[in-house]
Amino acid sequence: xxxxxxxxxxxxxxxxxxxxxxxxxxxxxxxxxxxxxxxxxxxxxxxxxxxxxxxxxxxxxxxxxxxxxxxxxxxxxxxxxxxxxxxxxxxxxxxxxxxxxxxxxxxxxxxxxxxxxxxxxxxxxxxxxxxxx
Amino acid sequence: xxxxxxxxxxxxxxxxxxxxxxxxxxxxxxxxxxxxxxxxxxxxxxxxxxxxxxxxxxxxxxxxxxxxxxxxxxxxxxxxxxxxxxxxxxxxxxxxxxxxxxxxxxxxxxxxxxxxxxxxxxxxxxxxxxxxxxxxxxxxxxxxxxxxxxxxxxxxxxxxxxxxxxxxxxxxxxxxxxxxxxxxxxxxxxxxxxxxxxxxxxxxxxxxxxxxxxxxxxxxxxxxxxxxxxxxxxxxxxxxxxxxxxxxxxxxxxxxxxxxxxxxxxxxxxxxxxxxxxxxxxxxxxxxxxxxxxxxxxxxxxxxxxxxxxxxxxxxxxxxxxxxxxxxxxxxxxxxxxxxxxxxxxxxxxxxxxxxxxxxxxxxxxxxxxxxxxxxxxxxxxxxxxxxxxxxxxxxxxxxxxxxxxxxxxxxxxxxxxxxxxxxxxxxxxxxxxxxxxxxxxxxxxxxxxxxxxxxxxxxxxxxxxxxxxxxxxxxxxxxxxxxxxxxxxxxxxxxxxxxxxxxxxxxxxxxxxxxxxxxxxxxxxxxxxxxxxxxxxxxxxxxxxxxxxxxxxxxxxx
Numbered sequence: 001x002x003x004x005x006x007x008x009x010x011x012x013x014x015x016x017x018x019x020x021x022x023x024x025x026x027x028x029x030x031x032x033x034x035x036x037x038x039x040x041x042x043x044x045x046x047x048x049x050x051x052x053x054x055x056x057x058x059x060x061x062x063x064x065x066x067x068x069x070x071x072x073x074x075x076x077x078x079x080x081x082x083x084x085x086x087x088x089x090x091x092x093x094x095x096x097x098x099x100x101x102x103x104x105x106x107x108x109x110x111x112x113x114x115x116x117x118x119x120x121x122x123x124x125x126x127x128x129x130x131x132x133x
Numbered sequence: 134x135x136x137x138x139x140x141x142x143x144x145x146x147x148x149x150x151x152x153x154x155x156x157x158x159x160x161x162x163x164x165x166x167x168x169x170x171x172x173x174x175x176x177x178x179x180x181x182x183x184x185x186x187x188x189x190x191x192x193x194x195x196x197x198x199x200x201x202x203x204x205x206x207x208x209x210x211x212x213x214x215x216x217x218x219x220x221x222x223x224x225x226x227x228x229x230x231x232x233x234x235x236x237x238x239x240x241x242x243x244x245x246x247x248x249x250x251x252x253x254x255x256x257x258x259x260x261x262x263x264x265x266x267x268x269x270x271x272x273x274x275x276x277x278x279x280x281x282x283x284x285x286x287x288x289x290x291x292x293x294x295x296x297x298x299x300x301x302x303x304x305x306x307x308x309x310x311x312x313x314x315x316x317x318x319x320x321x322x323x324x325x326x327x328x329x330x331x332x333x334x335x336x337x338x339x340x341x342x343x344x345x346x347x348x349x350x351x352x353x354x355x356x357x358x359x360x361x362x363x364x365x366x367x368x369x370x371x372x373x374x375x376x377x378x379x380x381x382x383x384x385x386x387x388x389x390x391x392x393x394x395x396x397x398x399x400x401x402x403x404x405x406x407x408x409x410x411x412x413x414x415x416x417x418x419x420x421x422x423x424x425x426x427x428x429x430x431x432x433x434x435x436x437x438x439x440x441x442x443x444x445x446x447x448x449x450x451x452x453x454x455x456x457x458x459x460x461x462x463x464x465x466x467x468x469x470x471x472x473x474x475x476x477x478x479x480x481x482x483x484x485x486x487x488x489x490x491x492x493x494x495x496x497x498x499x500x501x502x503x504x505x506x507x508x509x510x511x512x513x514x515x516x517x518x519x520x521x522x523x524x525x526x527x528x529x530x531x532x533x534x535x536x537x538x539x540x541x542x543x544x545x546x547x548x549x550x551x552x553x554x555x556x557x558x559x560x561x562x563x564x565x566x567x568x569x570x571x572x573x574x575x576x577x578x579x580x581x582x583x584x585x586x587x588x589x590x591x592x593x594x595x596x597x598x599x600x601x602x603x604x605x606x607x608x609x610x611x612x613x614x615x616x617x618x619x620x621x622x623x624x625x626x627x628x629x630x631x632x633x634x635x636x637x638x639x640x641x642x643x644x645x646x647x648x649x650x651x652x653x654x655x656x657x658x659x660x661x662x663x664x665x666x667x668x669x670x671x672x673x674x675x676x677x678x679x680x681x682x683x684x685x686x687x688x689x690x691x692x
Contacts, residue, residue, distance in 0.1 A: 024383075068269045
């Protein structure tokens with residue numbers, strides 16, 4: 001029996017329209033054999049969480065460069081808990097100052113990939129930490 | 134070709150073949166950089182360029198003199214001898230007061246033009262009190278909700294003495310109206326104000342993604358601004374046709390060049406269809422390019438851009454006024470090339486890129502700050518960025534002879550090559566039915582996505598070396614950065630509440646209704662937008678009114 005592919009949701013929360021990184025990661029994950037769902041731009045926390053649940057993903061990747069992460073990420077984590085999906089690991093990347101990382105890890109973001117991360121770093125992290133359900 | 138020239142070229146060809154053998158033998162023994170001679174865009178270049186590579190180029194026809202068709206060497210006869218490029222740092226954060234302070238600082242330190250960065254809610258046509266604005270207020274630019282904010286933004290800045298560029302796209306007409314209103318309050322008529330609105334929707338669908346309405350109504354709004362500008366605001370550039378963002382999204386240099394110019398062609402066609410006369414509006418079209426890492430490729434790109442546009446305007450569109458043939462452009466050094474690791478290295482990157490822009494003949498320049506991978510520029514960092522331009526202008530000597538790289542075998546060959554490839558893209562998009570059609574087909578978006586992916590793979594595989602990132606890594610001390618705290622949001626929301634209280638709500642409603650009717654009747658919307666703005670209608674109220682008539686654009690979530 002073939003192993004189920006890891007399903008990843010790549011999401012763009014908030015108003016930020018920079019999607020080059022998110023799209024490059026989508027392709028890299030797909031090329032690494034994962035099932036990738038991209039939410040498209042400017043999704044609300046509600047839309048992201050609903051998509052994650054609907055698509056039955058194994059991990060959520062949040063991409064944000066606008067500086068609104070301290071407001072939007074906690075909202076997303078709350079909603080996941082509310083909807084009984086707190087077991088879906090969440091990782092993030094974009095422009096996130098070092099000093100915000102402890103707070104984000106505390107609210108449950110599992111890993112943060114800062115500028116300069118290679119797509120291999122991200123693929124490996126997912127392959128090592130995420131099991132397809 | 135004269136017999137002597139032919140013989141010279143034959144002799145050079147012979148010598149070149151012999152030299153190439155020598156080169157290859159030596160390279161086999163010591164291939165440190167190796168055989169990979171590719172530009173940042175992945176273009177293969179030769180190991181050396183000689184008269185053989187430029188034998189088809191005719192000096193007077195293809196290169197010429199600055200200020201003369203086809204403007205390869207520059208659009209003005211005197212270039213920087215007559216006037217330095219405008220030093221115009223893109224800037225904006227927090228509230229209008231915060232940004233007004235920064236503008237005064239920059240002007241006092243030698244900046245010669247203003248450039249406004251608006252926060253994301255403003256870029257997207259929503260107000261600070263909209264639910265989607267939460268967490269975003271003042272973070273990526275200055276918060277502007279109404280004319281009241283604009284008045285503070287330019288407080289103490291004489292709008293008849295300084296020109297202002299505003300990076301704003303779907304809501305450009307609204308912010309332009311606010312600027313006009315502020316100037317009027319200063320006693321400066323709209324015939325005397327000078328500046329630019331970016332107002333380039335095509336590249337939003339392609340790259341920057343701050344779109345609101347669908348393509349057709351967006352193009353209508355833009356032509357409205359061309360028409361209004363030609364009649365009422367003669368010293369204003371009503372569009373900055375941009376390649377910067379296309380490049381930042383991952384395109385190659387030629388794609389940046391081709392898609393930008395083809396966007397320009399599209400705008401001209403739509404304006405002509407409205408019935409505008411080419412020489413009425415073409416002199417007020419302006420452009421905006423990226424200055425990326427590959428020094429010579431960028432210089433060639435700028436020179437090719439001028440030559441192509443001159444030909445497009447004179448030959449394709451039959452423009453008669455030479456001003457219509459000039460490609461006037463602003464340049465920004467590449468944001469995406471800045472690295473978070475060892476941020477002081479960014480000063481060097483920006484210097485090389487700024488130098489390329491100057492050697493490429495830019496009319497206006499923004500240099501990035503070293504800390505922009507972390508935050509908006511701190512005062513310290515933006516000062517270094519500004520000084521970079523000043524040192525190039527006053528100490529490097531590069532502006533002494535105009536277009537000093539003209540005649541370089543490499544640069545002329547590269548300019549010609551890039552021009553040829555750009556024409557091919559332009560023809561392809563013509564064949565698709567134009568740029569709006571090409572966007573609907575997803576063509577430029579896909580090209581960019583493919584280039585972006587190829588570039589990242591090259592970096593991940595270490596085929597492209599980025600100092601400090603995939604080579605020469607080390608720990609670095611964290612640098613001080615600009616922090617926008619949530620008190621900005623509090624202040625902005627309080628001001629918005631006040632404005633809404635003070636204004637004449639009934640007049641606002643009336644003016645918005647007039648705007649709606651004008652949009653439904655397909656009239657030129659500028660006067661109606663101006664009327665709304667003067668009553669302190671909010672940006673969100675105006676854009677929502679237009680959304681009702683124009684609809685909203687959804688992009689397919691492809692990758």
